[in-house]
Amino acid sequence: MEQRITIIGGAYGSGKTEFSMAYAFHEAKKGYQVGLIDLDIVNPYFRSRDQAEELAGHGITVVSTEPGLENADIPALSPRIYGLLQDPFYQRVVFDVGGDPVGARALGRFNPYFATAGYQYWILVNPYRPGTRNVQEATELIAKLQTASRLRITGIVGNINLGRETTPEIWLEGLVLLETLSDTLKIPIVYQMVASKYAAMLRPVIPEKYAVFEVDLRMRPAWLDM
Amino acid sequence: MKQVFGYPESLQTRPNHYCPGCTHGIIHRLVAEAIDELQVREKAIAVAPVGCAVLAYNYFNCDAQQAAHGRAPAVATGIKRALPDRIVFTYQGDGDLASIGMAEIVHAANRGENITVIFVNNAIYGMTGGQMAPTTLPGQKTTTSPYGRDTATTGYPIQVCEMLSTLKAPAFIARVSVHDPKNVLKAKEAIKKAFEYQVNGKGFTLVEVLSTCPTNWGMTPVEALKWLENNMIPAFPLGTFRSLEEVSK
Amino acid sequence: MTLEAIFAGFGGQGVMLIGQLLAYAGMYEGKQVSWFPSYGPEMRGGTANCSVVVSDEPVGSPVISEPNLLVAMNRPSLEKFEPMVKSGGMLFYNSSLIHITPKRTDIEVIPIPANDIAAELGNAKVANMVVMGAILKKTGIVDLETVISVLKKTMTGNKAKLIALNQQALEKGMELVG
Amino acid sequence: MAKVTFNEERCKGCEICVSVCPKQIIHMADRFNSKGYRPAEVIEQDKCIGCAFCARMCPDVVIEVYK
Amino acid sequence: MAERIMMKGNEAFAEGAIKAGCHFFFGYPITPQNEIPEYMSRRMPEVGGTFIQAESEVSAINMVYGAGGAGARAMTSSSSPGVSLKQEGISYIAAAEVPCVIVNVARGGPGLGGLTPSQADYFQAVKGGGHGDYHMVVFAPASVQEIIDLMYEAFVTADKYRTPVMVLADGLLGQMMEPVVLRDWEDLQIPEKPWATTGMVSGKPQSVINSLGLAPEELENLNLRLQKKYRTIEENGVRYEEDGVEDAELIIVAYGTSARVSKSAIAKARAEGKKVGLFRPITLWPFPSKRLAELAEAGKRFMAVEMSAGQMIEDVKLAVNGKTEVEFYGRYNGAIPSVTEVYQAIIKSFDNREVQK
The missing domain is CATH 3.40.50.920 (Rossmann fold)
Incomplete structure (x- = not known):
């Protein structure tokens, strides 16, 4: 897990953006200079650029659309993305890749950088989300992501949850799929992401072999869970 | 030493917002150069589309009107009829011109409106995130043709120049590309000619410019230029489809 | 006085035209007038009608629900509009084409063999003018001279030669009810 | 004798100019511009033939050419 | 006294507009307003104006947007289903603050409805009609003479407030004939429009006619300005x-x-x-x-x-x-x-x- 470049992908609503931000904080806390690239050209809602100010407060450099175009539905990528990739000052570079294989295609234009510098490409999987509800679906998604991005997926981040209906039983049921998937595809599970507010409830059932990654949900307005 | 290549006056100095390596920037510059060379900047009025070029009024150093999706030729018609001595041009993408705005472009062409249309064809919807365009190539994968464009259910890429050339009224219709320096020069000549026709009151002119979208195509800008050359040009042959001079010969 | 008239008949019988003629004549005599055509599906289905108001007062509704004068040039028009005529009103009907007798007894019913008279004059198209003549005589709402002057204003060029024939038809109509 | 100048603050680092230079004298700089990425630059100016291929292909009007 | 002539309501919309200095008409046929484009097609060449039968109602309103944005007095006319099609353009026009006049000679609806007169487009006219927070000034004439007079008012109001103005009538008013007096307006002068896209001639700064507000604050400012304008119109423009x-x-x-x-x-x-x-x-x-x-x-x-x-x-x-x-x-x-x-x-x-x- 010591790659400089980490690419976070996955299906719509799998928790990519939450994890990307949390991971950026996580690495920043370790003392690394972190650059976070919002490459979500598909979905203008729930994007990490909305949280850019808070991230900046923690010394994380966020690059997305050109300043002034944050609210334009123009997927204009900033040339500063090159800067994060090129400048060794940034010890960790995290890509938050928007929606599905389609969003992953935008990675293609940076392909030479990944090819030479190396990368880790993790996908978020929530077995309770459409598109990753069984091994077959998830396998297809991974294949498509790899084709579109011209990159290889190197890790799975579990994000097993049913929102506020999550229970330890539900979590364990989801784990079965996650593990089958990991075994079938020979892709390791690198983290089990857990929302902080459910951590106390879930930790007792999470097998010790897993690294648990607690995340304070930032993107979801509190009123949505009232 | 003399400057042989510099910044056109008809382009504002503010940097454009396009993704690195997007050929919109080249086409903007060619339009500005043509306007400069014909010395019509003060008379020029641009009509910006909905699409990646929606902010074109921020880049062209002339008056501009921003139009609803596909309606630029109608807006240009209104302006030109109100101000016949001004030089009015639209700058439209493939979704804008060849899908939602098909009626507007066909009829502006058919009326022989004395306007110039710069039609930027990159075979994809860039602005909304890479959906299928009317000019998407058969088999090409986009966000709304995830299995590749299936001609059996979505038809074939629309060849705008060929189609408009069946009309009697247009004065000049050409398709050019900007994938290499030689073709950029040719593109410039065509664009300048189109504006020249307008200055001389010859009627409707359209230049289709094959362009890239590195981001949505998922390629480096240089790879995208190659892809354009190898894939788009066979589907959209370059050339002059209508020129009054040739007709009169 | 206020004349609220409905002119109805087949398309081509000139009912819109005599309605307009009356409205124009009223206007030239300084009266308040309005002319409103029926339009819509029935316009294409072959029957046509228009409402004309000629009044000394400003015209309220240009749509008439209780006409005090009805011109029915064919049977469907008679059947449709006869019940609407205001008690004490007038009904002119084209007896050349309508072979039933109006039922109303509380109104003045005036049969006009308009087509027969027009045929005698040598042009079936002036049947409408025969009826118009009768209306002028009966109501005195506008002068014949005014109507003739409207005809002269509107019938120009090739049509000018038809003015005399129209005038003849108007006069015949007046004689008929005289 | 020819010369090209790069307005590197406008450069977006797309590398198109690098790919079209017939003399292969354009490179991505080792340093960073004020926005933090590597701009294109010419290192062997004397080899420039003033063909303006780079300038013609630049989407951001970065390059001026003198002859 | 000026001469009285008999006019159809639809002709009055057209002639009233011409008398108000409108030299640009863009329309598309639909019953019961066809006499307006027909009349315009005859009259516009006589006054040196422009008549275009557009390819659609959508196109026609956008031509109006173009000509109005270029500083001209421009109009379109249609009837209910056609006016629905124009709503996109009207929203753009309202946001870009381009003066123009839209005539709706309404017919029965919803859907294709019928050709007969109706007042069922009231909501569409007064509540905005298209997307976004905007209003049009809406005049409702009740006689052919008033059509003539209000067409003049409509153009003056449009220019004064840089707003689209609708003149809403029904098919009956369009089809009926009444005597009218045609006046030449003594104070007919089209105001200076420095905001119009007429070219940057002689150093005029760039004019941009636009409705795009990228930043939320920018868009809110546009809306605040529009709402302020609407309050002014409410204060000064009521007629009954x-x-x-x-x-x-x-x-x-x-x-x-x-x-x-x-x-x-x-x-x-x-x-x-x-x-x-x-x-x-x-x-x-x-x-x-x-x-x-x-x-x-x-x-x-x-x-x-x-x-x-x-x-x-x-x-x-x-x-x-x-x-x-x-x-x-x-x-x-x-x-x-x-x-x-x-x-x-x-x-x-x-x-x-x-x-x-």
Whole structure:
């Protein structure tokens, strides 16, 4: 897990953006200079650029659309993305890749950088989300992501949850799929992401072999869970 | 030493917002150069589309009107009829011109409106995130043709120049590309000619410019230029489809 | 006085035209007038009608629900509009084409063999003018001279030669009810 | 004798100019511009033939050419 | 006195516009307003203007946007389904603050509806119609002469406030003929429009006609400016006509054709001693709410008479604000209420009142 470049992908609503931000904080806390690239050209809602100010407060450099175009539905990528990739000052570079294989295609234009510098490409999987509800679906998604991005997926981040209906039983049921998937595809599970507010409830059932990654949900307005 | 290549006056100095390596920037510059060379900047009025070029009024150093999706030729018609001595041009993408705005472009062409249309064809919807365009190539994968464009259910890429050339009224219709320096020069000549026709009151002119979208195509800008050359040009042959001079010969 | 008239008949019988003629004549005599055509599906289905108001007062509704004068040039028009005529009103009907007798007894019913008279004059198209003549005589709402002057204003060029024939038809109509 | 100048603050680092230079004298700089990425630059100016291929292909009007 | 000539309502829209200095007409055929484009196609060449039969209503409104943005007095006309198609353009025009005039000679709906007259486009006209927070000034003429006069008002208002203005009539007004006096407006002068896209000639700074507001603050500012403008128009632009409201117990609120019908019905009821008056909004937006509120305060009852299922009545009720009763009489299948029907509705209203007492 010591790659400089980490690419976070996955299906719509799998928790990519939450994890990307949390991971950026996580690495920043370790003392690394972190650059976070919002490459979500598909979905203008729930994007990490909305949280850019808070991230900046923690010394994380966020690059997305050109300043002034944050609210334009123009997927204009900033040339500063090159800067994060090129400048060794940034010890960790995290890509938050928007929606599905389609969003992953935008990675293609940076392909030479990944090819030479190396990368880790993790996908978020929530077995309770459409598109990753069984091994077959998830396998297809991974294949498509790899084709579109011209990159290889190197890790799975579990994000097993049913929102506020999550229970330890539900979590364990989801784990079965996650593990089958990991075994079938020979892709390791690198983290089990857990929302902080459910951590106390879930930790007792999470097998010790897993690294648990607690995340304070930032993107979801509190009123949505009232 | 003399400057042989510099910044056109008809382009504002503010940097454009396009993704690195997007050929919109080249086409903007060619339009500005043509306007400069014909010395019509003060008379020029641009009509910006909905699409990646929606902010074109921020880049062209002339008056501009921003139009609803596909309606630029109608807006240009209104302006030109109100101000016949001004030089009015639209700058439209493939979704804008060849899908939602098909009626507007066909009829502006058919009326022989004395306007110039710069039609930027990159075979994809860039602005909304890479959906299928009317000019998407058969088999090409986009966000709304995830299995590749299936001609059996979505038809074939629309060849705008060929189609408009069946009309009697247009004065000049050409398709050019900007994938290499030689073709950029040719593109410039065509664009300048189109504006020249307008200055001389010859009627409707359209230049289709094959362009890239590195981001949505998922390629480096240089790879995208190659892809354009190898894939788009066979589907959209370059050339002059209508020129009054040739007709009169 | 206020004349609220409905002119109805087949398309081509000139009912819109005599309605307009009356409205124009009223206007030239300084009266308040309005002319409103029926339009819509029935316009294409072959029957046509228009409402004309000629009044000394400003015209309220240009749509008439209780006409005090009805011109029915064919049977469907008679059947449709006869019940609407205001008690004490007038009904002119084209007896050349309508072979039933109006039922109303509380109104003045005036049969006009308009087509027969027009045929005698040598042009079936002036049947409408025969009826118009009768209306002028009966109501005195506008002068014949005014109507003739409207005809002269509107019938120009090739049509000018038809003015005399129209005038003849108007006069015949007046004689008929005289 | 020819010369090209790069307005590197406008450069977006797309590398198109690098790919079209017939003399292969354009490179991505080792340093960073004020926005933090590597701009294109010419290192062997004397080899420039003033063909303006780079300038013609630049989407951001970065390059001026003198002859 | 100027000569009186007989004109169809539709011709009056067209000639009224030309008299108001409009030299640009863009339209598309639809019944019952076809006489407008037909008339324009004849007259525009005579006055050195432009007539274009556009490929669609959508295109026509966008041509208006272009010509209006270039500083010209421009208009389009259509009827209900066609006006629905124009809504996208009208929203852009309102946001970009381009003056222009849109005539709607309404017909029955919804859907393709029929060709017969209707007032069912009231909501669409006064509540915006397209997307976003905007208004058009809406004039509602009730006679052919008023059509002529309001077309002039419409263009002046459009220029004054840089706003789209709609003149809303129904098919009956479009089709009927009445005598009119055609005036040459003495104060006809089109104001300077430095904002127009006329080219950066002689160093004029760049003009951009635009409705895109990328930053939320920028867009909110545009909206605040529009709302401020709308408050100014509400303050200064209200027009209405009253007849016999002072002693009236019941006031008929009606516009356009239904006001004409109501007028006759009221005369009939008055002749029988019923104290009925007429309140006719001439501007539907801004709506004469203040005056109606005053009349409600004075204890008058109201009856909205409309050729719709009851649309304007909502604005009447808002103005009356529960102070007194608001009744409704409407025909809404493309039919015109007859004088007799409205008269009977009035009588019934008075009878019910008696029973209550």
